[in-house]
Amino acid sequence: MPDLPDSASGEGDEAPAEIPVAGRPPVTDAERRRRRAQFLRDLAEARELxxxxxxxxxxxxxxxxxxxxxxxRW
Structure with a gap:
C-alpha cells in the first residue's frame, strides 16, 4: 500500500532511543538517573509506610x- 509509511511493514521494530516532545529538550542521562533515584527513594518510603x-x-x-x-542455592 503506497499510503503507509515504510516502518509499518514490520521490519526494523526497534524502539527509538528518544522521542522528541515539542517544546521540551531531550532528556539527558544525568536527568534520567536523577529522576530514577528520586522514584526509588519515594518507593522505599512508601514501602516503609x-x-x-x-x-x-x-x-x-x-x-x-x-x-x-x-x-x-548459590
Whole structure:
C-alpha cells in the first residue's frame, strides 16, 4: 500500500532511543538517573509506610523472604 509509511511493514521494530516532545529538550542521562533515584527513594518510603501501618503483612513478607533466602542455592 503506497499510503503507509515504510516502518509499518514490520521490519526494523526497534524502539527509538528518544522521542522528541515539542517544546521540551531531550532528556539527558544525568536527568534520567536523577529522576530514577528520586522514584526509588519515594518507593522505599512508601514501602516503609506500608510496613508501619500493616505490621502483620510486613512480618509475613519478612518470613517469606527469609524462607526464600534459606532455600536459595548459590
Amino acid at each position: 506500608r510496613d508501619r501501618v500493616q505490621p502483620r503483612r510486613a512480618k509475613a513478607a519478612r518470613l517469606r523472604h527469609a524462607m526464600r533466602m534459606r532455600t536459595f
